[in-house]
Structures are given as structure tokens and as C-alpha cells.
Amino acid sequence: MNTSNKSIDQLLKDKLSDNGLAWNDGEWAAFNNKYKEGKKKRGIAWWSASVSGAILILGFTIWGLSNWGDEQAKVELPVFNYSNSSISKSENVGSNNNVENSLVQEQPNSGFKQTPQVNNIYNNHISVPQIKKYLVVEKDIVPQSNIVVNENKQSEVIEATNDAVEVTKPVENIIPDNLTITPPQATQPVPNSNLKQRFVKKKNPAEIIYYIEPIFMVGTGALGSETIGNNIISANNHSRDFASKYNNGIGINMGLKLNKHWAVETGIAQQKFTENYSRNRTENIVVYTNKSYRTLKVDTATGKINSAPVTTTTKHDSMVNHTDKSVNIYSYVQIPLMIYYHTSLNKNFNIVLGAGSAINIMQLKNRNANELYGYDPTGNMIQPKMFISVALKGGLEWKPLPRLSFTLNESIAMGIADNDIYRIKLKQYATQVGMRFYIKNK
Amino acid sequence: MKNATDEELVQGCIQGKESHRHELFKRWFVRLGAICRRYAIHDDEAKDLLQESFIKIFDNIGKFRKESSLATWMHRITINHCISEQKKRLKNGWMTSMDGLKYESEIPEIDEETEEAIDADALLELLRQLPNGYRMVINLYAVEGFTHKEIAAQLEIAEGTSKSQLSKARKLLKKMIEETKVRN
Numbered sequence: 185m186n187t188s189n190k191s192i193d194q195l196l197k198d199k200l201s202d203n204g205l206a207w208n209d210g211e212w213a214a215f216n217n218k219y220k221e222g223k224k225k226r227g228i229a230w231w232s233a234s235v236s237g238a239i240l241i242l243g244f245t246i247w248g249l250s251n252w253g254d255e256q257a258k259v260e261l262p263v264f265n266y267s268n269s270s271i272s273k274s275e276n277v278g279s280n281n282n283v284e285n286s287l288v289q290e291q292p293n294s295g296f297k298q299t300p301q302v303n304n305i306y307n308n309h310i311s312v313p314q315i316k317k318y319l320v321v322e323k324d325i326v327p328q329s330n331i332v333v334n335e336n337k338q339s340e341v342i343e344a345t346n347d348a349v350e351v352t353k354p355v356e357n358i359i360p361d362n363l364t365i366t367p368p369q370a371t372q373p374v375p376n377s378n379l380k381q382r383f384v385k386k387k388n389p390a391e392i393i394y395y396i397e398p399i400f401m402v403g404t405g406a407l408g409s410e411t412i413g414n415n416i417i418s419a420n421n422h423s424r425d426f427a428s429k430y431n432n433g434i435g436i437n438m439g440l441k442l443n444k445h446w447a448v449e450t451g452i453a454q455q456k457f458t459e460n461y462s463r464n465r466t467e468n469i470v471v472y473t474n475k476s477y478r479t480l481k482v483d484t485a486t487g488k489i490n491s492a493p494v495t496t497t498t499k500h501d502s503m504v505n506h507t508d509k510s511v512n513i514y515s516y517v518q519i520p521l522m523i524y525y526h527t528s529l530n531k532n533f534n535i536v537l538g539a540g541s542a543i544n545i546m547q548l549k550n551r552n553a554n555e556l557y558g559y560d561p562t563g564n565m566i567q568p569k570m571f572i573s574v575a576l577k578g579g580l581e582w583k584p585l586p587r588l589s590f591t592l593n594e595s596i597a598m599g600i601a602d603n604d605i606y607r608i609k610l611k612q613y614a615t616q617v618g619m620r621f622y623i624k625n626k
Numbered sequence: 627m628k629n630a631t632d633e634e635l636v637q638g639c640i641q642g643k644e645s646h647r648h649e650l651f652k653r654w655f656v657r658l659g660a661i662c663r664r665y666a667i668h669d670d671e672a673k674d675l676l677q678e679s680f681i682k683i684f685d686n687i688g689k690f691r692k693e694s695s696l697a698t699w700m701h702r703i704t705i706n707h708c709i710s711e712q713k714k715r716l717k718n719g720w721m722t723s724m725d726g727l728k729y730e731s732e733i734p735e736i737d738e739e740t741e742e743a744i745d746a747d748a749l750l751e752l753l754r755q756l757p758n759g760y761r762m763v764i765n766l767y768a769v770e771g772f773t774h775k776e777i778a779a780q781l782e783i784a785e786g787t788s789k790s791q792l793s794k795a796r797k798l799l800k801k802m803i804e805e806t807k808v809r810n
Contacts, residue, residue: 189735192796192803193768196749200769203746205659205672212648215677219647222681 393441394623397591399453401433403614431457431612435518439620447524449538457514457612514608516546518597520575532584536593538577544599545570546608573599573610581620591618632696639687647684657697658704664765665708667754675711679704705770709780712762734800743807752802760795767792 190198205211435453442448522540529535547568579593593616601608627649630638635653638646659676666672682703690699744752753761762781766772767788774792778785 189737190741191733191735192800193733193764195736195741196753196764196768196799199744199746199749200664200753201660202657203660203663203750204656205663205669205676207652207655211655211673212651215651215680216644216648218677219681219684 395439395441395620396623397437397439397449397451397618397620399433399435399437399451399591399616399618401431401435401453401455401614401616403431403595403612403616431455431614433518433614437520437618439524441526445526447526449520449522449524449540451520453518453520455516455518455612457516457610513549514546515549516544518573519543522575522577524577526581529580532582534581534583534589536577536579536581536591538593539575541572541574542597542599543570544573544601544610546601569601571599571601571608571610573597573612577616579616587622587624589620589622591616591620593618636687636690636696639684650683651680654697654700658700661701661704662708663750664753664769665712665762675708676704678711679707682707705766709762709766712758713781734796736800736803740803740807744803748806749803752799752806755802756795756798759791760798763788763791764795764799 433453433455435451435455437449437451437453439447439449520540520542522538522542524536524538526534526536545568548566575595575597577593577595579591581589581591583589595612595614595616597610597612597614599608599610601610627645630646630649632650635646635650639650655676658679659672662672662675662679663669666675679700683700686703690696694702753764756764763777766777766780767774772780774785774788777783777788781788
């Protein structure tokens with residue numbers, strides 16, 4: 185081996201290490217322009233990226249909060265309105281190259297024949313709708329005969345490839361007069377195709393949604409009543425006023441959503457309406473019975489007679505001073521049947537309006553400070569009384585989770601219970617707070 | 627400006643002075659251009675690589691910590707950029723794994739007569755005709771002075787692959803040089 189030989193590696197290093205590009209001042213100008221332009225772009229890109237990042241983070245945060253656990257959040261794709269759509273002559277719908285032929289209506293004098301074969305192809309193959317573009321190109325006419333052509337160009341419609349540029353000239357102006365392109369869906373429904381299915385929104389299968397709602401009620405009730413008995417005379421024609429008292433209850437409702445808006449609901453609730461006379465008051469009620477005067481100690485609305493008869497000679501001259509504490513407790517069970525209309529305020533809030541009636545079963549207990557009575561003035565046990573009430577309800581439902589919502593309702597119910605014991609006009613205003621647990625059954 | 631030191635030029639570039647950028651660009655154009663030429667398959671591509679390398683240099687010159695010389699730092703940026711661009715182009719199977727295959731450790735040699743017969747540009751053209759993998763490895767090993775371990779890490783290949791590519795590149799390049807000499 186010759187000692188003056190040089191390895192390939194060394195040869196490369198020696199010859200190519202400094203074999204740089206030739207310098208000229210244009211290199212700097214070219215670079216400097218590129219650098220400055222790039223700097224602007226980089227700056228914009230940085231700014232855009234920062235802003236986009238911030239928007240994305242904000243968006244995701246809002247989205248996350250608003251969709252927290254919301255499996256029902258659905259994105260509805262835009263629906264193509266098939267019946268109202270119009271397709272211009274520059275577009276057509278088809279699935280293969282033969283479609284445009286089938287869409288050209290036959291003109292008696294055009295010499296163009298629509299063959300059965302074309303129709304077959306059309307029928308058999310038009311299954312996947314596609315937008316087909318047409319390009320308008322100017323084509324030089326090469327005279328091939330003695331026919332004199334006044335124009336040196338004519339337009340031709342050709343099928344475009346996928347990467348074709350958009351139509352730049354109205355097709356109407358250049359389509360030969362003897363051709364008519366008809367939008368297929370306007371006059372020629374596509375047989376045996378799923379063209380419509382592509383654009384018709386699929387209806388979701390009927391969704392049956394049950395919900396269970398434990399409710400807690402607080403509010404006031406107005407209980408109007410009259411004194412009992414045929415022989416009662418009220419001084420100054422006075423009958424009992426409506427008493428407005430605290431009302432509370434607890435219950436459970438069960439609802440069935442019939443569709444997006446309507447629901448029926450029933451349930452059972454136990455409520456108490458308590459009249460609590462804890463202050464001294466003067467009653468000037470005198471009862472005339474069998475020509476003897478009996479001063480009544482009228483507890484409350486039921487006119488429970490629990491005072492001893494006092495014979496008086498003068499009508500209307502007896503005054504009773506109530507000094508004891510007396511309480512009437514009306515316990516009743518409500519079984520409502522309501523129909524509700526739900527409307528969305530936004531994704532998480534619904535307004536709920538309801539109307540219906542309720543079967544009420546009422547039981548009266550009355551008591552003074554020391555005793556509890558369940559007997560009427562004749563000594564018979566007071567029996568439960570059933571009456572019907574009607575109710576209106578309106579409220580707000582907050583649905584933070586798909587299966588859980590919180591409800592706040594205001595309701596008003598009216599009912600009349602009337603017999604010798606219960607002569608009650610019930611008006612009940614209640615605020616109902618509940619939690620609904622939805623059970624989906626698709 | 628011509629007498630400014632590299633440090634002064636760096637400071638000027640950090641301050642955004644165009645004149646300093648101009649001088650630095652001019653001063654290093656040829657040397658960094660030589661690197662780009664070796665990795666590019668033609669000079670237009672080499673110019674693009676060089677411009678992009680300079681953009682990186684100027685954009686990052688504030689990060690130059692003087693832990694190495696400016697030359698080394700710029701050299702490194704340029705090589706990295708060239709490798710990165712070549713890898714983008716050659717990402718799909720550009721280099722067959724040859725790990726475990728035998729390779730020849732002997733370095734082919736060129737006699738003095740042959741060496742004189744071939745000038746730098748001719749040699750560069752031959753280098754550019756090498757398969758991409760060969761060219762990358764022989765560049766990194768023979769000219770840049772990287773070890774096979776470093777090349778393997780840089781190109782994300784096995785060390786053995788680097789060695790075999792180098793071996794084949796040397797043999798092929800020698801053959802091409804000799805053929806060129808015969809033709810001339």
C-alpha cells in the first residue's frame with residue numbers, strides 16, 4: 185500500500201470541509217427578506233397560537249362545566265332540507281359517471297336519446313350521493329368541415345375531477361340550448377336509492393323516561409271554615425275567618441315523560457296544616473240552642489264545642505274570652521294526578537308548568553293545651569274526609585346531571601271538604617323542593 | 627463592522643441590529659454553507675438549508691451561553707437542522723437496519739494521483755449520488771467527526787447500522803471516484 189495514499193474519510197474531510205457556497209451580496213438580501221417576513225409570520229403564529237390556546241382552554245373549561253356528566257348533550261348535525269332544496273345546474277347529484285346522462289331530459293328535436301341502459305345504470309348505481317362538479321372550459325374549435333362557425337370558441341361541460349377548481353362561469357350561459365338539466369329530486373324521485381335517507385334526520389327511538397321525585401313542601405295554607413251546626417248564631421254575623429298557617433309536607437312523586445315536553449305525574453304526599461292559637465283572644469260567639477244560650481268555646485274552624493252550656497237570658501250578650509291555647513291539626517294525604525309541560529330554558533334549566541287535581545284524605549285532630557281530641561261535638565270519633573282539590577304548579581328544574589335534577593315549584597291548591605265536621609275551604613300555597621332521579625328506558 | 631469580534635456581533639444580533647446580523651451572516655456563509663452542501667442533493671437545497679439554519683441561529687442567539695465557541699454552536703445548529711430536514715424527507719425506510727451484519731472496518735484508500743484528479747466539486751457531486759443513508763452517515767462520521775454511537779442516537783438507528791452504512795458508503799464512493807478518474 186502506497187504510504188501517500190489517503191483514506192476516503194480524510195479525502196472527504198480535506199476537500200469538502202470548506203467547500204462552501206459561493207458568496208455574493210444577493211445572498212444577504214434574499215436571506216434578510218426571508219428572515220424579516222418569517223419573523224412577522226412567526227410573531228403572528230405565536231400570537232395566534234397563544235390566543236387560540238387561551239380560547240381553547242376557556243372553551244374546554246366552559247364546555248366541561250356545562251357538560252359535566254351530561255350524557256344527554258347531543259350535537260345535532262345540520263339537516264339538509266330535502267324538499268326545499270334546489271340544485272343549480274352547475275351541480276348534480278349522482279354516484280357514477282352515468283348519472284349526468286340520465287339527468288338530461290330528452291328533447292324531441294335534440295337528437296339525444298335517453299337509453300334504457302343508461303336508466304338501468306342510473307337505477308342500479310345511484311346509491312351514494314355525491315356532489316358532482318362540472319367545469320366549464322373554453323375549447324378551440326377546429327373546423328372539420330365546410331360548416332362556417334362564426335365564433336372561434338365554444339363552451340363545453342365536462343365532468344371534473346376531485347381536485348377540480350370551482351366553476352367560474354355560470355353554467356346557464358353556456359349550456360347548449362337543447363340540453364336541460366333538471367334537479368333530480370325536484371321532478372324525478374330517485375328510485376331504489378337511499379338518497380333521501382342521507383338527508384332525512386333519523387328520528388330517535390321513542391324514549392321513555394321515568395322519574396322519581398322525593399318532595400319536601402313548606403308553605404302556607406289558608407283554611408277557611410264555618411262553625412258547625414244548624415243552630416249556631418254568630419254574634420255580629422261573624423263566622424270564622426280564614427286562617428293562614430304554616431304548612432309542611434313530605435312525599436314522593438313519580439313522573440313519566442311522554443315526550444320532550446309533556447309528562448304526567450302522580451304520587452303521594454302527607455301534609456299537615458296546623459292552626460295554632462297560642463295567644464289570648466276574645467271570641468264573641470254565642471250559640472242559641474233550644475232556647476238556652478250556650479257559650480261556645482270555639483277552638484277553631486271546626487267549631488269544636490267543648491265548653492259547658494251557660495244559660496243566659498239575653499241573646500247576643502255573651503262574650504267569651506279565650507285564654508287557652510288550642511291547636512287543630514289537619515293531616516291529609518294527597519294523591520295528585522297532574523299533567524306537566526316542560527320547556528327548556530337552556531341546556532340545564534327547564535321551566536315546568538303543571539295542572540291537575542288531587543284526591544285528599546283528611547283527618548282532623550284538635551287539641552287544646554293539654555289534650556288531643558279526635559271527636560266531634562256529639563262525641564263521635566271524627567272520621568277521615570275525602571275531598572278533591574285542584575292545583576296549579578309552576579317551577580324551575582335545574583338539571584346538572586342527566587339523571588338528577590333539583591326542582592323548585594310553587595303550587596296552589598284549592599279544595600272543599602264539607603260535612604258537619606269539615607266545612608273547609610282549603611287554599612294551600614306551597615313551595616316544593618325536590619330532587620328528581622331520572623330512570624331512562626329506551 | 628468588519629473588525630467586530632464574534633462576541634460583538636452576537637451582542638448586536640441580540641439587540642436586533644441588522645448590520646451585525648449582516649456581518650455574521652457574511653462571515654459564516656461559506657463555512658456553514660459547506661455543511662449544507664454536503665447534506666443537500668443540490669445547491670438550491672443547500673441554500674435553503676443554510677438560510678433556515680441562519681434563521682434558527684438568529685432566533686436563538688440570545689440563548690448562546692458561550693459554553694462553547696460561537697463556531698461550534700452555529701456548526702451544531704446547522705448540522706442538526708440538516709439532519710432534521712433529511713430525516714423528514716427520508717423518514718420512511720431510508721436506512722435499512724443492518725445491525726448484526728458484518729461490515730468492513732478497513733477504510734478504502736485513494737492514491738495521490740486519484741486525489742489530485744478529482745476536485746472538491748466533483749467529489750461533492752459523487753457524494754450527493756450516494757444513497758441517502760450512506761451520505762448521511764459518511765458525512766457525520768468522516769467529515770463531522772461523530773462516533774457511531776452519536777450517529778446512531780442522532781439518526782435514531784442502531785449503531786451497527788451506522789457502521790455498515792459507513793462501510794458501504796466508503797466502498798461505493800471509492801468505486802465512483804475511480805470510475806470518474808477513468809472517464810476523465
